[in-house]
Amino acid sequence: MKGAAVRRLLFCLEELVRHLREHRSVVVLAVSTITVAFFVLGLFLLVWVNIREMTQAVSDEARVQVFLKAGLDQVQRDAVRSQLEREPAVESVVYVSEDEALNRFKARLKDQAALLEGLGTNPLPASFEVRLRQDPALLGGLSALAERVQAWSGVETVRYGREWVDRFRVFWSFVKVLGVGIGGLVAIAVVAIMTNTIRFMIGARSVDITVLRIVGASPGVIALPYVLEGVMLGIVSVGCAIGLLAAVVMQFGPTLEVVGGFLLGRGGLQFLSVTQLLLMLAAGAVLGVVGSLIALQRYLRWAAG
Amino acid sequence: MIQLYHVTKRYGRSAPALNDVTVQIERGEFVCVTGPSGAGKTTLLKLIVCEERADQGQVVVMGRNISRLPARKIHTVRRMIGMVYQDFKLLPTRSLFDNILLAPRVAGHSISEANQRAIFSLRMVGLEKKRAAFPRELSAGEQQRACIARALVNEPPVLLADEPTGNLDEELAWDIGELLRGIHVRGTTIVLATHNRALIARLGCRVITLRDGAVVKDEGGGGETASLLS
Secondary structure: OHHHHHHHHHHHHHHHHHHHHHOHHHHHHHHHHHHHHHHHHHHHHHHHHHHHHHHHHHHHOOEEEEEEOOOOOHHHHHHHHHHHHHOOOEEEEEEEOHHHHHHHHHHHHHHHHHHHHHOOOOOOOOEEEEEEOOOHHHHHHHHHHHHHHHOOOOEEEEEOOHHHHHHHHHHHHHHHHHHHHHHHHHHHHHHHHHHHHHHHHHHOOHHHHHHHHHOOOOHHHHHHHHHHHHHHHHHHHHHHHHHHHHHHHHHHHHHHHHHHOOOOOOOOOOOOOHHHHHHHHHHHHHHHHHHHHHHHHHHHOOOOO | OEEEEEEEEOOOOOOOOEEEEEEEEOOOOEEEEEOOOOOOHHHHHHHHOOOOOOOEEEEEEOOEEHHHOOHHHHHHHHOOEEEEEOOOOOOOOOOHHHHHHHHHHHOOOOHHHHHHHHHHHHHHOOOHHHOOOOHHHOOHHHHHHHHHHHHHOOOOOEEEEEOOOOOOOHHHHHHHHHHHHHHHHOOOEEEEEOOOHHHHHHHOOEEEEEEOOEEEEEEOOOOHHHHHHO
16 A cells, blocks of 8 residues: 555656656746746845835934933933833943033034133033934834933933934835835735646646546646646746846846945845745745645546546 | 436536436446437446536445545546547557556556556557557557557456547447457446447447436346336
């Protein structure tokens, strides 16, 4: 019984090789079509990844300055610091003393620094420079954070680019909605193209399936070569699409970095991560299986002719 | 061997292709099913080989009620039935030998056993020397013989033939008839759907005549169906 199952499996693999050899042109056509579909999806992902990288780089610049009341001792300052560090949105806290603030101000004034020499005492307060975590989504809670910190004892005032942050939040929401919308549509199109391509491919071999049914092949023996072919088709097509994407990035990446470099993240133009590439390959394989099973459904029904 | 009890089959909303048909075919019988086009001959065979499911009634093949058979088990019935078609249904991209090899391979036989079976089967229908030929290189009669070889390669107890002589001239038709008679002599139950009256007359077997989906005559048999009908 086990031997028969192994022999049937061997038969299925032989059939797979035979399909690929006999229907070479159909297979090439299917791979090309699915490659183009996944290339478009990959291109979209690439744009999305870089926009996200860009917004992260911008959000990285968002800092909150917490000015302290005059005359705080070390213990009071540390209390404010540890409170700030407990906030989930806070990445790091740097203390800027009155003297350091003055030095920075002088450095910024450069040639006009002499103007400050008339000052008897340092008018600048000590502060904490708070850097936020690199997540554009956290910017939404920035106003609330500022208001909360403002109420703490020892804090004089809190400053951040409110107008800039509000604009950025609107932009980020827009990007998200657009991304999910377009990404969803592209993904649906890819699923439709892939399943229909496989359906067309299997439809071209309906005679083979009919004959296999006549001679008493089980649904598993009929389906397995086609399912394996679907998986191979998905993986090979996605592999080709990734290769094309890499070629496009290598070809146009440097130009894009020059033209839009100020918008890109610190690392320049980003390619898809290994996880994203593996997910694309897995999606190709899964869609191959689903497409094959959908196409085979009509042939495996009870009364299919 | 094969029993149909009050079987009705309808395609869409048209008149039934088979209407309350009751037929019993015994082990080792040679039965011709005849009647004009549209009488229900092909539908009868399709019901036996599980290509169609009866709307009403029961179809029992070798003790198994196939009306209730789940889709995943159909192949177990088909392996017990060899099927011959008017249009041969040979795969054009495979040699004759590879076409015949398909059946034992899907049944799980080893390659050497499958090869032996295919050679034996081709020898039985007289096509051993054409094993490397492709279907397009064969005459209609040879293609039909190849189709019979494929149907017999797993030595099924039942052979169904749907108008196997429909595309052949009188002489070739009789060749096929002779071949089927030889197979029957070896103990295979044969159900032959045909409207070739001359062939039926020469075969001299039991004849079930269908008209408008109903059995109108059953002659030359042991009277089992007649007793069921009465």
